[in-house]
Amino acid sequence: MKIREIASLLGADVLCGEAQLDEDVESACGSDMMSDVLAYVKDQGVLVTGLVNPQVIRTAMMMDMRCIVFVRSKRPTPDMLDLAKEHHICVLASGSRMYEACGKLYANGLGNEACANG
């Protein structure tokens, strides 16, 4: 799924990383606990979270993620966006709640091979 499609499905604003909107991502992880992201995530390109602090961006960097979606209308600080830009991470912000955001992405095939393959 292209990052552009994620933004569209979630009615999200693109806060930085417009240049990456046409990149493809295969799967996602939804969590507010960064230690769990560091423990369990593998090859997931998108982090969906409602947590706002610079460690969210660093965690995504550590995991080589391409895109962060902030849910529940949370807005990252300018410092966080600078950090994301520096490391070419696309940042989206959506009014959706976590459950709804993850559900929409999964139902549309992100990280859901059965659905993605038709």
Add this chain to the structure above:
Amino acid sequence: MAEALRFHYDVDGDNFTSAGAASVEVKRKLRQLGFDAETIRRVSIAMYEGEINMVVHARGGSADVYVDKDCITIILADSGPGIPDIDLAMQEGYSTAPDNIRALGFGAGMGLPNMKRYTDEMKIDTVLKKGTTVTMKVYINTNKQA
């Protein structure tokens, strides 16, 4: 590489915002040196968790990374309170981090277990009220599945 490359960082203990900056820097350097993505990820995640630990529990410390041709060694040293029961600290889910740290997305009791998970060797030397030194090694070209 005839001799190990060494990188040294001071980890500021008063600033949770900047915690992890050294790990980001190491990740960048390892990329420049041409290591494979999986090795880089393992080293930087283990070091990142360690850095967060030093900031949360020990008011900072120092981080040294040695890059050899067959192994990357990370040594994290602090002058914090020490770890009273290492076996307990190694259990997933056990944490002594305060609630304000949990609100920041850490303190789930996954730090030390994650450090062990992503490295090939990990040794903890700790003395109560004196400090803790964690030494981690990641072998290059081994494929430990995290």
